[in-house]
Amino acid sequence: MMASMNAVLIDPPAWFVERRKEMGGDRWDEVWEGVQHMAPQPTYDHQGIGSELVALLVPLVKERGWHVRYETSLYDPDRGESDYRVPDVMVVDPAHASERGVEGRAELVVEILSPGDESRAKLPFYARRQRAVAGLRARARDRRGAEAAHKLGRRQRPALRQI
Numbered sequence: 001m002m003a004s005m006n007a008v009l010i011d012p013p014a015w016f017v018e019r020r021k022e023m024g025g026d027r028w029d030e031v032w033e034g035v036q037h038m039a040p041q042p043t044y045d046h047q048g049i050g051s052e053l054v055a056l057l058v059p060l061v062k063e064r065g066w067h068v069r070y071e072t073s074l075y076d077p078d079r080g081e082s083d084y085r086v087p088d089v090m091v092v093d094p095a096h097a098s099e100r101g102v103e104g105r106a107e108l109v110v111e112i113l114s115p116g117d118e119s120r121a122k123l124p125f126y127a128r129r130q131r132a133v134a135g136l137r138a139r140a141r142d143r144r145g146a147e148a149a150h151k152l153g154r155r156q157r158p159a160l161r162q163i
Helices: 014-022 044-062 119-127
Strands: 030-032 035-037 067-070 089-092 101-103 108-113 133-137 145-151 158-162
Touching: 030 119, 044 067, 044 089, 044 108, 108 119
Parallel strands: 108 133
Antiparallel strands: 030 035, 067 089, 089 108, 133 145, 145 158
16 A cells, blocks of 8 residues: 655646546646645545435435535635635535535535545635534544534634544
């Protein structure tokens, strides 16, 4: 098994970016304040947790007229294409939906925390405008855990706690 590492491509050539897009390699990419982040493909357990969560949430949010979305972009409404994240699962009021994803706000944002990923670093972005943020830890099947992040008063950073 390879150790995880971060890599930075400074001004990648246009052919590289285009080729990644043609091959679907940009499916999980995000742009954080103008910097492209190339996220790794989710693991089997990661996808399993997300799928089970979607199945659980759909009947619960339908009665409110909300939608559940998986791997959909969430945009900062002031910065658009230069600042967005792709949470694993979102509960969305359709009033905030657009063709490209969700504009500015979701009712619930869930990040499944996999070893070596940047999920925790995304929480402040979500906390600025979301009602609720949750992180679910993807581990070996018998050691799953969950953390909930809540905004605290005027603080704009979520506080994680084990649940």
